[in-house]
Amino acid sequence: MQSLELDSGYKKWWRSNQQKIAPWLFLFPAILFFTLYVIAPIFQSMWYSLFAWDGIGAKEWIGFANYIELLDDDRFYTSLKNNVIWLALFMLAVPIGLFVALFLNQTIMGMRFYKSMFFFPFVISQVVVGLIFSWFYNPNFGIIGQIWNFFGAEAPSILGDEDLVTYGIIFAGLWPQVSYCMILYLTGLNNVSQDQIEAGRLDGAKGWRMLRHVILPQLWPATFLAIVITVIGALRSFDMIAIMTQGGPYGSSNVLSYFMFETALSEYGFRMGYGSAIAVILFLIMLLFIGYFLWVMYNDEKRG
Amino acid sequence: MKSVLKLGLSSLVASALFASSAFAGDLVINYDDPNQAPKAAFEAAVEAFKKENPDINVIVNINDREAHKTAIRNFLSADAPDVTAWYPGNRMAPFVNAGQFEDISDLWASDENLSKNFEAIKPTMSRDGKQWGVPYSYYQWGIYYRADIFKKHNISEPKTWDQLLGACDTLKENGITPFTIGTKYLWTAAGVFDYLNLRTNGYNVHNDLTAGKIKYTDDRIRKTFANWQQMLDRCTFVKNHASMSWQDALAPFAKGEAAMYVMGNFAVAAMQDAGLKEDQIDFFQFPEINADVARAEEAPADAFFIPSKAKNKADARKFLSFIARPEVQGEWNKTLRQLPPNSKASINTEDKFIVEGFETVSTASGLAQFFDRDAPAEMAKAGMEGFQEFMVKPDRLDAILKRLDKIQSRVYK
Numbered sequence: 001m002q003s004l005e006l007d008s009g010y011k012k013w014w015r016s017n018q019q020k021i022a023p024w025l026f027l028f029p030a031i032l033f034f035t036l037y038v039i040a041p042i043f044q045s046m047w048y049s050l051f052a053w054d055g056i057g058a059k060e061w062i063g064f065a066n067y068i069e070l071l072d073d074d075r076f077y078t079s080l081k082n083n084v085i086w087l088a089l090f091m092l093a094v095p096i097g098l099f100v101a102l103f104l105n106q107t108i109m110g111m112r113f114y115k116s117m118f119f120f121p122f123v124i125s126q127v128v129v130g131l132i133f134s135w136f137y138n139p140n141f142g143i144i145g146q147i148w149n150f151f152g153a154e155a156p157s158i159l160g161d162e163d164l165v166t167y168g169i170i171f172a173g174l175w176p177q178v179s180y181c182m183i184l185y186l187t188g189l190n191n192v193s194q195d196q197i198e199a200g201r202l203d204g205a206k207g208w209r210m211l212r213h214v215i216l217p218q219l220w221p222a223t224f225l226a227i228v229i230t231v232i233g234a235l236r237s238f239d240m241i242a243i244m245t246q247g248g249p250y251g252s253s254n255v256l257s258y259f260m261f262e263t264a265l266s267e268y269g270f271r272m273g274y275g276s277a278i279a280v281i282l283f284l285i286m287l288l289f290i291g292y293f294l295w296v297m298y299n300d301e302k303r304g
Numbered sequence: 305m306k307s308v309l310k311l312g313l314s315s316l317v318a319s320a321l322f323a324s325s326a327f328a329g330d331l332v333i334n335y336d337d338p339n340q341a342p343k344a345a346f347e348a349a350v351e352a353f354k355k356e357n358p359d360i361n362v363i364v365n366i367n368d369r370e371a372h373k374t375a376i377r378n379f380l381s382a383d384a385p386d387v388t389a390w391y392p393g394n395r396m397a398p399f400v401n402a403g404q405f406e407d408i409s410d411l412w413a414s415d416e417n418l419s420k421n422f423e424a425i426k427p428t429m430s431r432d433g434k435q436w437g438v439p440y441s442y443y444q445w446g447i448y449y450r451a452d453i454f455k456k457h458n459i460s461e462p463k464t465w466d467q468l469l470g471a472c473d474t475l476k477e478n479g480i481t482p483f484t485i486g487t488k489y490l491w492t493a494a495g496v497f498d499y500l501n502l503r504t505n506g507y508n509v510h511n512d513l514t515a516g517k518i519k520y521t522d523d524r525i526r527k528t529f530a531n532w533q534q535m536l537d538r539c540t541f542v543k544n545h546a547s548m549s550w551q552d553a554l555a556p557f558a559k560g561e562a563a564m565y566v567m568g569n570f571a572v573a574a575m576q577d578a579g580l581k582e583d584q585i586d587f588f589q590f591p592e593i594n595a596d597v598a599r600a601e602e603a604p605a606d607a608f609f610i611p612s613k614a615k616n617k618a619d620a621r622k623f624l625s626f627i628a629r630p631e632v633q634g635e636w637n638k639t640l641r642q643l644p645p646n647s648k649a650s651i652n653t654e655d656k657f658i659v660e661g662f663e664t665v666s667t668a669s670g671l672a673q674f675f676d677r678d679a680p681a682e683m684a685k686a687g688m689e690g691f692q693e694f695m696v697k698p699d700r701l702d703a704i705l706k707r708l709d710k711i712q713s714r715v716y717k
Contacts, residue, residue, distance in 0.1 A: 056377060057402040069714070074707065139544050140555065160547035160696075248488060249546035250693035267373055268676070268685035270398070 042283060049276035059273075066277035075251050076278070079259040082166050083235065083285075086255060089170045090177060090234035094226045097181025098219075102211075104182070105189045115186070122179040130243030133172035134159060159245050162252035169253060173240050177233055181226040188222030189215075224296065231289050235282070256282040331619045332363045332385040333608075336372035341573065345639035349440075352635075353626050360619050380404045384613035386620040392428045392437060392607050393673035394514070394680055399609075400431050406610040406617060408624065409434040415625045417646070422628070424666075425605055425645045428673055438624040439645040441637050442605035443569040444661035445495060450563045451586040453480065461588040465503075465531070468591045472539035475563050482539040484562035486553030487546050487695060490688035494675035496566050497691050498602055500535070501528045503593035507600035507670035514678035516716030520690075520708040529705075531593060533698055539564075546696055554578045566590070568604070569642060572657050587660050598669035604677060605645060686711045 014021075049066055051059040070076050104115050121129060139145040139155035148155035158168040192215055200214040216223070238257040241247060247254040247262060254262070256278060262268075264275020335346050343366060354362055365385065367375060376388060380399060390396060390405075399405045412418050412426070412435040422429075425442070429435050454460070454471075457478055462468035472482040487493045502510055505524045512518045513525065542548075542556050551574060556562040558578040565571065575585050592599070608627065610620045626632060633644035638652045643661055652658050665671065676684035690704045 054398055054402075056381065056398060056404065134547075138547070157544035157547050160544045162696075245547070246488070248490070248689075248692070249696060250689040262685075265374075267370075268681040270377075270681065 045276040045279045045283070047276075048273055049280050051273040053272040054270045055272045062273070066274050069274065070277055070281070075254060075259060078251060079254040079256045082253065082255045085166055086170055086173075086234040086237055087231065089167070090173065090230055090237075091227075093174050093177035093181050093230050094223065096174070096178045097226060098185050098223075100178065100182045101185030101189060105186060119179050119183055121176040122183065124176070126173075126176065126239040127243050129172060129176055130169075130240045133168070133175075134244045137168055159253075160249055162249055165245055165249065165253040169237075169240050169244050172244065173233075173237060177230060180229065184222045184226045184229075185219060188219045192218045224293075228293050232286070235286055235289075256285075329359065329616070329619075330361045330363055331387070331616055331623060332365070333623070334365045334367065334372070334376075334379065334385040334388040336367055336369045336389040338366050338368055341640055345636045348639065349627055349632055349636050352632065353623060356626070357619075357622065360622075380611050380613065384611035384615075386614040386616045387608050387610055387623055390437065390607060390609045391673075391677055392425075392439065392605055393677035394684075395677045396436055396609070397431065397680070400436055404612055405436050406612045406614065406620075407434045408436060408438070408610060408621065411435075411438075411621050411625060415628065417630070417648075418625065418628050421630065421646045421648045424647065424671065428605060428671070429607065437607040437609040438628050439605040439607040440627050440633060441640055441642045442603045442645055442665075443642040444664045445499070445566070445568045445602035445604075446587055446589050446661075446664060447591075448565045448567050448571060448575070448585060448587055450557065450560065450580075450584060452584045453560060453563045454586075461586075462591045464591050465593040469534070469538045476538075476540065480560070481542050481556065481562040483535075483541045483564050483566070484553045484557045485541050485545045485566065485695075486548030486550045487692045488549050488552075490685075490692055491674070491676055492550050492553075492566075493691035493695060494684075494688045495568070495602065496535075497528070497532070497687075498672060498675050499566060499590040500531050500593070501525070502600045502602075502672065503590060503597065504528045504531055505594075506597040507672065510600070510672050511678070514675065514683075516683070516712055520687075520705045520712065525705070529694065529701055532694070533701075536695065536698055541695065546692060568602075569657055569661055573641065582656075587657055589664050599667075600670035600672060601665055601668040602674055603643075603665050603668075603671045604674045680715055683712060683715045 048059075050061065050063055052062050052065075053059040100118055104111065104118060136142045137144055137158040139148070139157045142155075144158065145155040156164060158164045196214055196218070197210070200210055205214060236257050237255055238261065241253060241255060241258045242261070245253045247258050260275050260278040260282065263271050263278060269275065333350070335343075337343060337346070346366070347364070350362055350364060354360070372389070376390065376399075379385065380388075381404065390399070396405065412422075412429075418438065422439070425439055426435065429437055429439060449461075453475075457474050457480075459471045459474055460467075462471050475482045485492050485496070498510065501513070504527055509518060509524055513520075518525065542553065542562050545553065550567070550571070553565070554571075554574055555578070557565055557575065558580055569587075572585065576582070589599070589601075608624055610617060610624065614620055627636070628646060630644070630646045630648040630650070633646040634649040634651070637644040637649070637658075641652075641655060641658065643658065643665060644651065647666075651662050672678060675687060679687060687708060690708050694701055694704055
């Protein structure tokens with residue numbers, strides 16, 4: 001008798017609290033792994049950045065010495081400058097993606113094929129994109145070399161010239177990024193309400209004004225997403241640099257993420273503390289953007 | 305490219321491989337070169353060892369060289385093999401300092417072959433007065449050149465700096481770039497620097513510089529750079545070298561657009577793969593610059609080590625003593641086309657590069673490992689970037705040297 005009572009008591013508790021508990025149960029695996037693999041390492045990096053440590057020996061507490069050294073490190077400023085260039089130029093992916101999407105958003109024969117061709121670069125791995133472009137850029141046998149030679153000029157060595165190298169890599173990086181933005185806009189365009197376009201047309205709007213005042217506002221969610229993804233993509237531009245130049249020539253195409261990898265994990269690195277300090281700086285820069293994005297999203301939600 | 309590309313993936317594969325658990329009587333060996341000749345040479349030695357020791361169950365893991373460099377940091381502490389391939393000089397320092405390599409001075413002392421026939425290379429294998437590994441192979445560096453082009457333009461092998469500059473003048477008059485090089489991965493530039501420095505200032509200055517006892521702005525080092533400047537002016541290097549790997553740089557050499565290459569002996573195989581015949585390539589020692597300086601050479605060695613967490617150290621010692629034997633080293637390096645560190649080992653007298661290499665190395669007054677193995681990692685990286693920058697923008701020399709001094713003063717505290 002007693003056990004039955006207990007049992008029904010438990011069931012009763014479950015029934016009345018089911019609604020509250022269920023979401024947490026579903027969230028539990030995600031929260032667990034997010035904490036373990038994302039949140040915890042952030043604080044670990046902050047902790048490690050206060051040590052001099054080669055990854056295998058004993059850790060030596062040095063306080064903020066890593067950060068002070070960073071402020072006096074030319075490579076840090078080169079990387080920071082390149083990160084700013086990346087951020088600015090990578091943003092081009094958003095308008096170009098929009099333009100391509102508008103261009104592809106029509107119904108003619110074989111449109112699906114063209115769309116998939118434009119989407120193709122996003123499907124290829126970044127490593128392959130980097131490799132292909134480093135061949136393009138080769139002044140001896142690459143396409144750039146061929147074109148220049150055809151006109152009798154001497155091809156520039158884009159990846160070997162400190163003034164061109166970053167732009168060369170960004171250009172390569174834009175290719176897949178544009179197709180990503182394009183896809184975001186294509187799905188956005190599907191949801192543009194036909195009624196409003198009709199209404200706009202009746203009021204005599206067309207061309208640029210139609211785009212500016214009727215279509216673009218409706219594409220705001222897609223635009224926002226494209227910007228967020230492009231900013232993050234620019235800040236963590238790592239694979240392209242690793243494949244195309246390894247930060248060279250003599251460190252002139254370095255960015256913070258690759259600089260961090262190089263100091264902490266590459267063949268000549270294994271300064272875990274210093275690498276962590278770079279990671280923390282990169283994290284703070286990202287935090288600025290992420291904070292802003294979250295704030296925008298929060299306001300959007302409140303309004304909606 | 306290869307380093308980062310393969311790094312992530314292969315370290316995953318590696319950790320999966322090394323997870324296989326070992327039992328007593330098992331001998332786990334991690335080797336780091338899956339290329340055809342090195343792999344064949346290694347496997348032949350392992351087979352011979354197995355035949356002699358049928359009771360030992362040898363388990364071999366062969367990993368890519370770049371992946372091995374990353375993986376070793378994990379497997380030494382997590383799941384150590386009994387024997388692992390690694391490099392001597394400063395490259396073994398972090399593991400020696402962290403107590404992850406076994407001190408095998410006892411083996412060097414008790415094994416007659418090891419104690420007698422490895423005199424020349426023993427200092428490289430030593431740290432804190434103890435020995436930490438056994439070398440199985442090394443190779444010479446020098447200038448590889450297109451013998452057919454030299455012959456066509458009546459150039460003989462330069463013995464002195466002036467002769468080299470003269471040869472360069474002749475080559476340039478005939479529209480040939482004297483030197484090819486690919487500095488994308490930096491170390492090739494260090495080879496040129498090392499030789500210029502060894503010939504200008506000698507072995508002790510090389511050691512003092514890589515040990516942090518001489519500043520980069522020192523007059524002696526400036527003199528090395530002055531010679532390099534002369535080399536850049538009169539012995540031009542191929543353009544665009546900053547974006548080429550050492551293999552990419554073989555293309556102009558194979559096409560006959562460039563005639564010389566400061567390289568290690570491993571390049572011969574690659575040159576032949578690029579379509580050059582044996583008699584089209586030849587070798588000469590880097591010419592003398594300062595007659596007062598005794599000739600020293602670069603001769604990086606590859607070696608085997610026992611991790612201190614190895615489970616089967618007795619058999620591991622047996623294996624190291626086995627691979628040190630003259631006949632084993634002879635066979636191994638015949639397949640590998642390199643030089644045996646054991647002075648009693650025979651060499652392949654039909655291979656002209658090996659014969660010349662042996663002559664070069666065995667008569668040298670000192671053997672340097674290489675800039676990036678003799679200097680600590682961080683200094684090596686910064687130094688090599690500086691060399692590359694100097695080759696592209698020679699007018700920045702002052703700024704480069706000052707920067708290197710700054711890094712030096714921090715690295716060697």
